[in-house]
Amino acid sequence: MIRVVLADDEAMIRAGIAAILGSDAGIEVVAQADDGRQAVDHVLSTRPDIAVLDIQMPVLDGLAAAEEIRRLRPQTGVVMLTTFGEDEYIEQALALGANGFLLKSGDPNELIAGIKAVADGAAFLSPKIAKRVIDHLPRKTSGARAKVANLTPKETEVLALLGSGLSNADIAVKLLIVEGTVKAHVSVIFDRLGVRNRVQAAIVAYEAGLVQSLA
Template sequence: MTGPIRVLLADDEPLYRATVRALLDAEPGVEVVAEAGTGREACALARRVPVDVAVLDVRMPDLDGIAATRHLTALPRAPKVLVLTTFDLDEAVYGTLRAGAAGFLLKDVPPARLLDAVRTVAAGEALLAPSVTRRLIADFVRAPRSPRRELDGVTAREREVLALITRGLSNTEIEQHLHLSRHTVKTHIGHLMAKLAARDRAQLVIAGYEAGLAGA
């Protein structure tokens, strides 16, 4: 990516929004280009202003985080969506990930963690390493409404890669674990995303849980 990471910040609490904006604007290579107080306003802004990462609150008036994420990820130049939530057991997070969010954080994370998250998401990775995230996704996909998923067309090696992604390993860790080059790992991930119709790494993790690979 050339130039600064362009961020859309959406939260219905002006004080919190101002605090996060000050933090992001002070970070070299990151620029808040738009602010919104509602989900609908965030979607309208994203259609007019080029955005790389949308940082959204889950609970917003006039389109909540789930609906806003669904709209944003359907745009021709869809931004990566990073969701912030107050409660780590908020079931809205499940729907947000389903809608295409690249991941989420709790609102009380240290500032450095939020900055790292914006950079991680902008680079095309998903923020799924924290154990709370894995637990939330696992709880969701293991529920009775989520039948076991078949991995049609996925090769044995791709299945190994998916299992490691599901366990929260980064690309570098997968390279080391399977003794593969970076290019090969990225190729396998690209094939998995195509075969499983996954928008991003977050949806690959969900697919892995649905296929029973969490403990593989």
């Protein structure tokens, strides 16, 4: 069961998202919050697998809440949920270590898929967000290739699959190795690339030309 803390300051939207998540037998919303401070408190008290955070909330906004959660409870994956698609929010969320970024206007199935992907250890960007990342964030090809050059051939292969959105389990099946070995490779990849999570690693994979899409 994937345990989720949900935070959104609009009660109707929060109820709708909770209903969508609750429609899947494998997801349980264990706490709801209407501001970022409550969200952080709920994460610390309930220790969920995922925190779903709206960007704009009172007391503590979603970005600040994400930063605190990543610092105080790094085991909890962070998925940002917003009606906004501005590059500044995308960049800030990725820099803070968010594991996923979804639009409220997206398909409900996309929300469920994103939660499951992040819970499974993968990164998830909604297709619209992925396109904005690809189209608008600077593609630092030379720098990314220099970073990737420090990886072994197997680590490069793992990074390419990670960048394509595969979970550790999927990568293990693809490469015919055990999942524990994939986790070890991913840990080394993060260290050598100087990144904090799978989304940031996926961006490096894209910039280096290992994958064509982050969706």
